[in-house]
Amino acid sequence: MTAERSAGLDYPAVFPHLGGLDLPKMTKTDEVDWSNVDAVFCCLPHGTTQEIISGLPGEMPVVDLSADFRLRDVNVYEEWYGAPHTAPKLQKKAVYGLTEINRDNIQGARLVANPGCYPTSIQLPLVPLLEGGLISPEDIIIDAKSGVSGAGRGNKQAFLYTEVAEGLHSYGVTRHRHMPEIEQGLSDAIDAEVRVSFTPHLMPMSRGMQSTMYVKLSGSIKVEDLRESLKLRFEHERFVRVRAVHVCK
Amino acid sequence: MTAERSAGLDYPAVFPHLGGLDLPKMTKTDEVDWSNVDAVFCCLPHGTTQEIISGLPGEMPVVDLSADFRLRDVNVYEEWYGAPHTAPKLQKKAVYGLTEINRDNIQGARLVANPGCYPTSIQLPLVPLLEGGLISPEDIIIDAKSGVSGAGRGNKQAFLYTEVAEGLHSYGVTRHRHMPEIEQGLSDAIDAEVRVSFTPHLMPMSRGMQSTMYVKLSGSIKVEDLRESLKLRFEHERFVRVRAVHVCK
Amino acid sequence: MTAERSAGLDYPAVFPHLGGLDLPKMTKTDEVDWSNVDAVFCCLPHGTTQEIISGLPGEMPVVDLSADFRLRDVNVYEEWYGAPHTAPKLQKKAVYGLTEINRDNIQGARLVANPGCYPTSIQLPLVPLLEGGLISPEDIIIDAKSGVSGAGRGNKQAFLYTEVAEGLHSYGVTRHRHMPEIEQGLSDAIDAEVRVSFTPHLMPMSRGMQSTMYVKLSGSIKVEDLRESLKLRFEHERFVRVRAVHVCK
Amino acid sequence: MTAERSAGLDYPAVFPHLGGLDLPKMTKTDEVDWSNVDAVFCCLPHGTTQEIISGLPGEMPVVDLSADFRLRDVNVYEEWYGAPHTAPKLQKKAVYGLTEINRDNIQGARLVANPGCYPTSIQLPLVPLLEGGLISPEDIIIDAKSGVSGAGRGNKQAFLYTEVAEGLHSYGVTRHRHMPEIEQGLSDAIDAEVRVSFTPHLMPMSRGMQSTMYVKLSGSIKVEDLRESLKLRFEHERFVRVRAVHVCK
Numbered sequence: 001m002t003a004e005r006s007a008g009l010d011y012p013a014v015f016p017h018l019g020g021l022d023l024p025k026m027t028k029t030d031e032v033d034w035s036n037v038d039a040v041f042c043c044l045p046h047g048t049t050q051e052i053i054s055g056l057p058g059e060m061p062v063v064d065l066s067a068d069f070r071l072r073d074v075n076v077y078e079e080w081y082g083a084p085h086t087a088p089k090l091q092k093k094a095v096y097g098l099t100e101i102n103r104d105n106i107q108g109a110r111l112v113a114n115p116g117c118y119p120t121s122i123q124l125p126l127v128p129l130l131e132g133g134l135i136s137p138e139d140i141i142i143d144a145k146s147g148v149s150g151a152g153r154g155n156k157q158a159f160l161y162t163e164v165a166e167g168l169h170s171y172g173v174t175r176h177r178h179m180p181e182i183e184q185g186l187s188d189a190i191d192a193e194v195r196v197s198f199t200p201h202l203m204p205m206s207r208g209m210q211s212t213m214y215v216k217l218s219g220s221i222k223v224e225d226l227r228e229s230l231k232l233r234f235e236h237e238r239f240v241r242v243r244a245v246h247v248c249k
Numbered sequence: 250m251t252a253e254r255s256a257g258l259d260y261p262a263v264f265p266h267l268g269g270l271d272l273p274k275m276t277k278t279d280e281v282d283w284s285n286v287d288a289v290f291c292c293l294p295h296g297t298t299q300e301i302i303s304g305l306p307g308e309m310p311v312v313d314l315s316a317d318f319r320l321r322d323v324n325v326y327e328e329w330y331g332a333p334h335t336a337p338k339l340q341k342k343a344v345y346g347l348t349e350i351n352r353d354n355i356q357g358a359r360l361v362a363n364p365g366c367y368p369t370s371i372q373l374p375l376v377p378l379l380e381g382g383l384i385s386p387e388d389i390i391i392d393a394k395s396g397v398s399g400a401g402r403g404n405k406q407a408f409l410y411t412e413v414a415e416g417l418h419s420y421g422v423t424r425h426r427h428m429p430e431i432e433q434g435l436s437d438a439i440d441a442e443v444r445v446s447f448t449p450h451l452m453p454m455s456r457g458m459q460s461t462m463y464v465k466l467s468g469s470i471k472v473e474d475l476r477e478s479l480k481l482r483f484e485h486e487r488f489v490r491v492r493a494v495h496v497c498k
Numbered sequence: 499m500t501a502e503r504s505a506g507l508d509y510p511a512v513f514p515h516l517g518g519l520d521l522p523k524m525t526k527t528d529e530v531d532w533s534n535v536d537a538v539f540c541c542l543p544h545g546t547t548q549e550i551i552s553g554l555p556g557e558m559p560v561v562d563l564s565a566d567f568r569l570r571d572v573n574v575y576e577e578w579y580g581a582p583h584t585a586p587k588l589q590k591k592a593v594y595g596l597t598e599i600n601r602d603n604i605q606g607a608r609l610v611a612n613p614g615c616y617p618t619s620i621q622l623p624l625v626p627l628l629e630g631g632l633i634s635p636e637d638i639i640i641d642a643k644s645g646v647s648g649a650g651r652g653n654k655q656a657f658l659y660t661e662v663a664e665g666l667h668s669y670g671v672t673r674h675r676h677m678p679e680i681e682q683g684l685s686d687a688i689d690a691e692v693r694v695s696f697t698p699h700l701m702p703m704s705r706g707m708q709s710t711m712y713v714k715l716s717g718s719i720k721v722e723d724l725r726e727s728l729k730l731r732f733e734h735e736r737f738v739r740v741r742a743v744h745v746c747k
Numbered sequence: 748m749t750a751e752r753s754a755g756l757d758y759p760a761v762f763p764h765l766g767g768l769d770l771p772k773m774t775k776t777d778e779v780d781w782s783n784v785d786a787v788f789c790c791l792p793h794g795t796t797q798e799i800i801s802g803l804p805g806e807m808p809v810v811d812l813s814a815d816f817r818l819r820d821v822n823v824y825e826e827w828y829g830a831p832h833t834a835p836k837l838q839k840k841a842v843y844g845l846t847e848i849n850r851d852n853i854q855g856a857r858l859v860a861n862p863g864c865y866p867t868s869i870q871l872p873l874v875p876l877l878e879g880g881l882i883s884p885e886d887i888i889i890d891a892k893s894g895v896s897g898a899g900r901g902n903k904q905a906f907l908y909t910e911v912a913e914g915l916h917s918y919g920v921t922r923h924r925h926m927p928e929i930e931q932g933l934s935d936a937i938d939a940e941v942r943v944s945f946t947p948h949l950m951p952m953s954r955g956m957q958s959t960m961y962v963k964l965s966g967s968i969k970v971e972d973l974r975e976s977l978k979l980r981f982e983h984e985r986f987v988r989v990r991a992v993h994v995c996k
Contacts, residue, residue, distance in 0.1 A: 019739050141463050143392035145417055145450070148908045155902040161895045162953045164908040166454045166664065168394055170461060199461060201394070204453050205415045206909045212419060212448060214390050214463070241517050268988050397659045404653040410646045411704045413659040415913065455660045490766050639961050641890035643915055643948070664952045666892055668959060697959060699892070702951050703913045710917060710946055712888050712961070 002029045034060065042066065050087040053111065062111050069094035069113035070181050080177050098185070100237050101127050115185075117150050118178040118200060121211040123185040124240060128233045130189040134221045137186070140196045141214040147205040158202075169202045176200050251278045283309065291315065299336040302360065311360045318343035318362035319430050329426050347434070349486050350376050364434075366399050367427040367449060370460040372434040373489060377482045379438040383470045386435070389445045390463040396454040407451075418451045425449050500527045532558065540564065548585040551609065560609050565675065567592035567611035574678050596683070598735050599625050613683075615648050616676040616698060619709040621683040622738060626731045628687040632719045635684070638694045639712040645703040656700075667700045674698050749776045781807065789813065797834040800858065809858050816841035816860035817928050827924050845932070847984050848874050862932075864897050865925040865947060868958040870932040871987060875980045877936040881968045884933070887943045888961040894952040905949075916949045923947050 001011055003026040011026060012019035029052060039061040042049055049066040056062065071077045074085035085091060095109035096102055101123060106112055115123070122142055129135045145168075151159055158169075179198050186194040217223070227242065234240040250260055252275040260275060261268035278301060288310040291298055298315040305311065320326045323334035334340060344358035345351055350372060355361055364372070371391055378384045394417075400408055407418075428447050435443040466472070476491065483489040499509055501524040509524060510517035527550060537559040540547055547564040554560065569575045572583035583589060593607035594600055599621060604610055613621070620640055627633045643666075649657055656667075677696050684692040715721070725740065732738040748758055750773040758773060759766035776799060786808040789796055796813040803809065818824045821832035832838060842856035843849055848870060853859055862870070869889055876882045892915075898906055905916075926945050933941040964970070974989065981987040 016741070019741065020736065139388070141390055143461055143463075145394075147415075153904065153907065153909070155904050155907070157900065157902050159908055160900065160902070160906050161908045161911040161951070162900070162906070165912075165953050166396075167457060168452060168454070168459055170459070197463060201459075201461070203417060204908070205417070206912050208416060210417055210419070210450075212392055212450070214392075214446060238518065243514070243517065265990070268990065269985065402655065402658065402660070404655050404658070406651065406653055408659055409651065409653070409657050410659045410662040410702070411651070411657075414663075414704050453659070455663050487767065492763070492766070637886070639888055641959055641961075643892075645913075664894075665955060666950060666952070666957055668957070695961060699957075699959070701915060703915070706914060708915055708917070708948075710890055710948070712890075712944060 001026045002032060004028060007031075039063070046081055047083060050085065050090070054087045054090060059110065061109075063097065063114055064094075064111065065114045067116060067177065067181070069111060070096065070115065070119075071184060072096075073184075076180050076184075080180050096185075098123055100124060100234065100240060101185075116178045116181055117146065117209055118144050118176070118198070118211065119181045119185060121209050122182050122198075122213065124234075125230060126186055126213065126215070127189045128230060129215070129226060130186060130194070132229055133218055134226055134229055136216040136218055137190055137192065137194045139214075139216055140186070140194070142182070142196055142198045142211055143214070144198065144200045144209065144211040145203045146200060146209045147203055147207045149206050150209070151202075164202065165204050167204065170199055171202055173199055250275045251281060253277060256280075288312070295330055296332060299334065299339070303336045303339060308359065310358075312346065312363055313343075313360065314363045316365060316426065316430070318360060319345065319364065319368075320433060321345075322433075325429050325433075329429050345434075347372055349373060349483065349489060350434075365427045365430055366395065366458055367393050367425070367447070367460065368430045368434060370458050371431050371445075371447075371462065373483075374479060375435055375462065375464070376438040377479060378464070378475060379435060379443070381478055382467055383475055383478055385465040385467055386439055386441065386443045388463075388465055389435070389443070391431070391445055391447045391460055392463070393447065393449045393458065393460040394452045395449060395458045396452055396456045398455050399458070400451075413451065414453050416453065419448055420451060422448055499524045500530060502526060505529075537561070544579055545581060548583065548588070552585045552588060557608065559607075561595065561612055562592075562609065563612045565614060565679070567609060568594065568613065568617075568679050569682060570594075571682075574682075578675050578678050594683075596621055598622060598732065598738060599683075614676045614679055615644065615707055616642050616674070616696070616709065617679045617683060619707050620680050620694075620696075620711065622732075623728060624684055624711065624713070625687040626728060627713070627724060628684060628692070630727055631716055632724055632727055634714040634716055635688055635690065635692045637712075637714055638684070638692070640680070640694055640696045640709055641712070642696065642698045642707065642709040643701045644698060644707045645701055645705045647704050648707070649700075662700065663702050665702065668697055669700055671697055748773045749779060751775060754778075786810070793828055794830060797832065797837070801834045801837060806857065808856075810844065810861055811841075811858065812861045814863060814924065814928070816858060817843065817862065817866075818931060819843075820931075823927050823931075827927050843932075845870055847871060847981065847987060848932075863925045863928055864893065864956055865891050865923070865945070865958065866928045866932060868956050869929050869943075869945075869960065871981075872977060873933055873960065873962070874936040875977060876962070876973060877933060877941070879976055880965055881973055881976055883963040883965055884937055884939065884941045886961075886963055887933070887941070889929070889943055889945045889958055890961070891945065891947045891956065891958040892950045893947060893956045894950055894954045896953050897956070898949075911949065912951050914951065917946055918949055920946055 001024055003009070003014075006014050007026050007028040009026055011023040034057050037060065040056060040063070042053060042062055042064045044052060044066055046067040049064055049068040053062055053064060067081065069091055071080070072091070074088045074091055077085045090111065094111045094113045095105045097106055097112040097114045098120060099106060121144065126135070126140070130137060148159055148164055157163060176198060179196070182196055182198060183194055186196065217226070227244070230242045234242055250273055252258070252263075255263050256275050256277040258275055260270075260272040283306050286309065289305060289312070291302060291311055291313045293301060293315055295316040298313055298317040302311055302313060316330065318340055320329075321340070323337045323340055326334045339360065343360045343362045344354045346355055346361040346363045347369060348355060370393065375384070375389070379386060397408055397413055406412060425447060428445070431445055431447060432443055435445065466475070476493070479491045483491055499522055501507070501512075504512050505524050505526040507524055509519075509521040532555050535558065538554060538561070540551060540560055540562045542550060542564055544565040547562055547566040551560055551562060565579065567589055569578070570589070572586045572589055575583045588609060592609045592611045593603045595604055595610040595612045596618060597604060619642065624633070624638070628635060646657055646662055655661060674696060677694070680694055680696060681692055684694065715724070725742070728740045732740055748771055750756070750761070753761050754773050754775040756773055758768075758770040781804050784807065787803060787810070789800060789809055789811045791799060791813055793814040796811055796815040800809055800811060814828065816838055818827070819838070821835045821838055824832045837858065841858045841860045842852045844853055844859040844861045845867060846853060868891065873882070873887070877884060895906055895911055904910060923945060926943070929943055929945060930941055933943065964973070974991070977989045981989055
């Protein structure tokens with residue numbers, strides 16, 4: 001368990017609900033003895049991550065939860081994240097970690113780039129539908145709603161209780177950093193460029209996310225065909241459920 | 250102040266926050282002495298309203314907050330509300346009460362049909378943009394988010410705290426009753442039939458509403474043109490503010 | 499899985515978040531084949547429970563989550579729950595199920611009366627402190643705060659989102675039904691009658707409970723002694739943690 | 748409208764819901780032309796306030812919302828706020844601004860020290876009851892529950908949405924800074940020292956406060972006597988309502 005600001009503290013001092021587990025004290029990253037470590041989950045801000053992972057023992061398996069290795073094209077990374085990628089060679093070895101779509105490549109990968117929250121909620125349904133030709137790649141509109149925890153635990157005014165409760169906020173309109181990741185995944189699905197309209201909203205809830213997606217059906221495809229197709233695709237996936245929408249009467 | 254279930258009670262017994270006002274006890278509707286009444290605000294469930302208003306003194310000004318007189322075409326009413334309209338003559342005299350759009354007709358009207366919450370949030374921006382030809386009437390997509398109070402104070406499971414908190418629900422997909430009202434208003438704006446895709450969501454908040462609307466710009470129109478047009482249209486309207494979207498950094 | 503109103507439904511139709519489990523359809527209680535059942539968890543309203551459990555095969559182990567078998571004295575039950583106890587013989591065999599206090603008796607019991615939520619939060623700290631003579635049994639004041647889910651999933655106005663959010667309510671002042679259960683447990687601890695002042699509050703949160711308890715220390719006892727005593731008592735209990743109070747700076 | 752960090756901004760840029768008012772831009776305090784100002788409401792952090800108010804024109808009426816002038820005894824101020832009072836002469840002229848208790852002195856005062864939130868909720872009921880001898884000044888226990896806005900708009904982790912929602916926190920136990928203010932007010936009521944047990948709790952709500960107070964009745968006094976006494980005392984007060992507790996059935 002590493003930390004910078006909280007190094008030296010017990011883990012429950014930071015997350016009280018984990019108080020019952022027998023966890024080691026938190027250590028600074030550069031004081032870790034890597035010889036005892038089997039694998040690393042890296043949950044640092046983008047930018048930082050490239051450097052840290054570059055400094056790890058070369059064969060250490062890593063699952064990176066930051067945005068640093070999600071975008072194949074380091075130029076796209078630089079354009080959206082505002083700084084050049086400092087580990088372009090490592091980027092080439094990274095495997096995009098959306099398990100239900102990319103399971104074969106993930107097995108055995110050294111560096112797994114864990115997908116963003118919005119891109120996960122969007123690619124899971126749209127990739128299979130695009131691959132199957134059931135929907136048009138044109139005019140895809142995504143209206144996404146996220147809980148607050150996705151923004152991390154930083155002390156920002158926008159995430160204070162009094163700012164968030166009893167209201168909602170559209171943000172990052174046309175320029176949220178998850179947009180190129182979404183477009184990369186959807187483009188891969190049909191091997192042609194897909195562009196989307198993506199509008200995220202911050203919701204008065206801690207966890208969870210819903211993406212409402214508006215798509216055009218191909219030819220004679222019906223809504224029922226989409227549902228059947230998704231049910232078939234995900235029926236053996238433990239973490240995905242395909243349901244008709246909940247209806248408040 | 251009329252009520253059926255709560256007749257005979259003090260108003261603060263029903264809404265404690267109004268405890269400081271000197272209000273009369275609540276009375277059953279059929280026990281009211283209308284000769285002392287200047288105007289009626291009618292806040293009853295749809296269906297009921299037609300009957301009650303029909304029974305009021307003929308010249309009594311009425312603002313009706315139900316859905317009963319919003320739809321000009323009583324056949325459309327029957328189709329969406331599941332019962333024939335019982336006061337079609339009264340319907341013909343009703344004036345649609347969206348003040349910023351219909352002020353001239355509202356002044357002096359005997360029966361004002363107060364617009365629905367979703368239709369208000371949608372028509373205020375879209376009617377002027379359609380009238381001005383700034384946006385296409387095709388492919389309008391509306392993703393709306395509402396607080397819970399819009400559903401009234403009925404005891405339904407879907408509106409319990411534990412069902413609503415920390416989550417959100419799409420509902421009434423493709424068949425919410427506000428849809429024909431929205432389409433009526435937008436069609437009026439260009440004197441041609443407009444159809445929309447409308448998806449409401451129930452949010453974990455008591456009050457408030459946001460409609461995120463996705464439209465196609467006409468010809469050489471730019472986003473800035475929309476904003477300027479709306480600012481101009483509403484600059485003297487006390488209850489409408491045109492703002493660039495709030496951005497969480 | 500039994501149910502009355504929802505009999506015949508899949509479990510996820512009632513609790514969508516359990517959709518991924520492979521659960522049987524719900525059955526009416528009187529259609530259950532008990533020969534395949536190893537043990538029963540009974541989660542019915544008080545009153546109903548006595549009858550249902552009386553009708554189960556005599557050796558079937560039962561954990562009852564209702565209030566029906568928590569009070570040893572059936573007269574006290576009748577006084578607080580407003581109806582005579584219909585299974586007084588079964589009551590005599592019931593074991594009060596507060597594991598940390600009563601573990602030895604619970605092992606091997608046929609009928610376990612699961613404690614109420616408030617009584618659990620109150621007895622866990624106070625029983626050991628009373629047993630050890632660290633606090634006075636006089637003037638115990640309990641100010642308890644509960645989430646909404648404790649009230650069940652019934653459609654009551656008081657539990658609507660709009661009633662609960664952004665406020666709190668004291669309720670059941672001096673006459674909440676958990677009071678005799680609390681007093682029974684505390685009296686057992688010192689083998690003398692203990693009376694408490696107990697005021698519950700409904701909070702704007704779904705789950706969780708906090709009981710703030712005001713007690714007088716015995717003789718030379720200090721606050722640190724209470725904490726040490728509780729730490730010692732619960733150090734091997736998996737579900738209890740003793741912590742200094744969280745401080746917002 | 749003064750501000751330091753936000754000087755130069757429009758007010759609605761800071762509080763969007765005030766967007767419809769025609770307010771001047773915010774100015775730094777030391778750039779204000781006081782000759783145009785009739786009165787000052789001072790809403791600065793404690794400490795700062797003493798200095799600012801000392802620098803205002805001598806006859807300018809001030810309502811100070813900070814804690815700086817609430818405590819008559821500047822030694823008590825220093826003990827609880829951790830720094831010597833820098834304007835002790837001004838302190839002597841300050842009038843404690845709890846209108847319902849101190850109206851006569853407030854009228855015509857130059858400097859009004861607006862009471863704290865907790866002290867207001869506690870003194871309003873307890874001062875009249877102590878004055879009237881209806882309750883004992885011994886063993887007063889106050890369990891107070893506050894919304895988050897009372898903590899201001901500072902970016903602290905403890906006030907993030909994800910920290911506050913779905914939970915509650917006791918804090919400042921035995922050492923909350925409102926305690927000497929409460930004790931000052933209650934002691935004044937009976938002209939003898941009163942000490943209280945005061946435990947505040949942070950609640951998952953933006954606004955509002957409830958103080959549940961546990962007191963011992965004097966001699967033959969009954970609960971009904973308290974209510975009648977308070978009703979009488981506050982019947983002409985516009986902002987105080989005396990009600991039997993709300994009961995969830």
